[in-house]
Amino acid sequence: MNELRMAVIGIKGVGRGHVEAIATDQRAELVALADLDQSAMEVMAAEHSTRAYTDYRRLLEREEIDAVVIATPHHLHGPMCLEALAAGAHVYLEKPIANRVSDADRIVASAHEKGLVVAVGHQYRAFPGNVKLKEIVDSGLIGDLNRILWQWLEARPETYYDRDIWRCTWEHAGGGVLMNQTSHDLDLLCWLAGDPVEVSAMIRNWGHRHQVEDTAVASIGFASGALANVQLSTCSHTLNYRQIAGDKGMILFQDETNANVHVPQVFRVGTYDTSMRDTIGGGGGTVSRARPAWRDIDCSDALSPTLFDSFVSAIADGSAPITDAASARRTIELINAIVLSGIRRKTVSLPVDRDEYDELMDELIRGDVKVEGSG
Numbered sequence: 001m002n003e004l005r006m007a008v009i010g011i012k013g014v015g016r017g018h019v020e021a022i023a024t025d026q027r028a029e030l031v032a033l034a035d036l037d038q039s040a041m042e043v044m045a046a047e048h049s050t051r052a053y054t055d056y057r058r059l060l061e062r063e064e065i066d067a068v069v070i071a072t073p074h075h076l077h078g079p080m081c082l083e084a085l086a087a088g089a090h091v092y093l094e095k096p097i098a099n100r101v102s103d104a105d106r107i108v109a110s111a112h113e114k115g116l117v118v119a120v121g122h123q124y125r126a127f128p129g130n131v132k133l134k135e136i137v138d139s140g141l142i143g144d145l146n147r148i149l150w151q152w153l154e155a156r157p158e159t160y161y162d163r164d165i166w167r168c169t170w171e172h173a174g175g176g177v178l179m180n181q182t183s184h185d186l187d188l189l190c191w192l193a194g195d196p197v198e199v200s201a202m203i204r205n206w207g208h209r210h211q212v213e214d215t216a217v218a219s220i221g222f223a224s225g226a227l228a229n230v231q232l233s234t235c236s237h238t239l240n241y242r243q244i245a246g247d248k249g250m251i252l253f254q255d256e257t258n259a260n261v262h263v264p265q266v267f268r269v270g271t272y273d274t275s276m277r278d279t280i281g282g283g284g285g286t287v288s289r290a291r292p293a294w295r296d297i298d299c300s301d302a303l304s305p306t307l308f309d310s311f312v313s314a315i316a317d318g319s320a321p322i323t324d325a326a327s328a329r330r331t332i333e334l335i336n337a338i339v340l341s342g343i344r345r346k347t348v349s350l351p352v353d354r355d356e357y358d359e360l361m362d363e364l365i366r367g368d369v370k371v372e373g374s375g
C-alpha cells in the first residue's frame with residue numbers, strides 16, 4: 001500500500017498526539033493541518049513541514065488526501081465527518097461519533113454509501129486489560145451475563161471547565177460526564193454486553209456551576225437479557241469499579257488510583273462448580289451459599305492492536321476497524337437514551353426516537369429545559 005496522505009483537523013489537545021503519531025508512522029504522510037488557532041498551527045506546521053489552514057473546508061477542497069483525523073469539540077464531529085466523507089476521505093474521528101444519534105445515522109449511511117472507513121476514538125477497546133476482559137466474557141468462562149455493576153468516579157474541578165468552556169454546554173459538548181469522560185466506559189459496556197434495549201436513568205448537576213450533568217445513575221437492559229447499573233460522576237474520589245456476573249462466575253475489578261484505566265491490569269475471576277441456574281433450580285435447603293473459586297487473571301500478555309493500526313488495515317483490506325461507525329453509534333445512542341430518560345423522567349426503549357431526542361437537545365440548548373441542579 002502507498003503511504004496514506006493524511007491531514008489532522010484540531011491540533012492543540014488530543015490532536016497533537018495524532019499529529020505526532022502520523023508524522024512518525026511509516027505508513028502515513030502528514031500533508032496538512034487545520035485549526036482556528038493560526039499561531040499554534042503554524043508552529044506545528046513548520047515543525048512537520050506541512051501546509052496549514054484556518055478553514056478546514058479549504059483543506060478538504062485543496063488537498064489530495066486519503067484520510068483525515070478530526071479532533072475538534074464534539075458538536076463539530078457530525079458536520080466535519082460528513083464533509084470529509086463527501087470529499088472522499090477516510091475518517092478517524094475522535095469520540096463521540098456525534099452528539100446526536102441522528103447525526104451518527106448520517107455518518108454510518110454516508111460511509112457505507114461511499115465505501116469509506118470511519119473509525120471512532122474509543123481506544124479503550126484496544127487496551128490490553130479490556131481486550132482480555134472481552135476475551136474472558138466471550139470465552140464463556142463466566143457464562144451468559146446476568147448483571148453488571150460499573151462505576152466511573154473522579155473529581156473534575158471548575159478550572160477544568162473554565163479552561164475549555166465548550167466542555168460544559170449542551171450546544172458544544174452535548175452532555176457532561178456521559179459524553180466527555182465516560183463515553184469510553186459506556187462504549188466498553190456495549191462492547192461486552194451487546195445491544196442495549198431499555199434505559200431508566202436519573203441525571204443531575206450535583207456540584208458544578210455549568211449546564212450539563214455531572215452525575216448519572218442508569219439501569220440498562222440488554223437484548224441478551226443482562227441488566228447493568230452504572231454510576232458515573234465527576235464529583236467523587238477516584239474509583240473505577242466493575243463487577244460482571246454471569247451464570248458460571250463473575251469478574252471483579254477495582255482501581256482507586258486512576259478511573260481512566262488503560263494499563264495492563266489484573267482482574268479477579270471467580271467461577272462456580274455448579275452454574276447459578278442449576279444452583280437456584282436445584283434442591284438443598286432454602287439458601288445456597290455458592291462460593292466462586294477465585295483466581296487472578298493477568299492481562300499484561302493480551303494482544304492489543306492500536307486503533308490507528310486497525311484504521312490503516314481497514315483502509316488497506318476493507319475489514320471493519322475495531323471501533324467502526326456502527327458500533328460507535330450504539331454507544332452514542334445509549335448516552336442519548338440516558339439523557340432522554342433522565343430529563344424526561346421515563347423509561348426509554350431503544351432504538352431511541354431520533355426526532356424526540358433532537359427536540360430535547362434543542363430545548364436543552366435553548367435553556368427551555370434543564371438538568372436538575374444546573375444553574
Ligand SMILES: NC(=O)c1ccc[n+]([C@@H]2O[C@H](COP(=O)([O-])OP(=O)(O)OC[C@H]3O[C@@H](n4cnc5c(N)ncnc54)[C@H](O)[C@@H]3O)[C@@H](O)[C@H]2O)c1
Nearest residue numbers: 010011012013014015034035036037071072074094095121
Ligand atoms: N480518545 C480519548 O481518550 C480522548 C481524549 C481527549 C479528548 N478526546 C476527544 O478529542 C476531541 C478534542 O478534545 P480536546 O481535549 O483535544 O479539545 P481541545 O479543546 O483541547 O482541542 C480542540 C482543538 O480543535 C480546534 N478547533 C475548534 N474549532 C475548530 C474548527 N472550527 N476548525 C478547526 N479546528 C477547530 C481548537 O482550536 C483546538 O485546537 C473531543 O472530541 C474529545 O472528546 C478524546
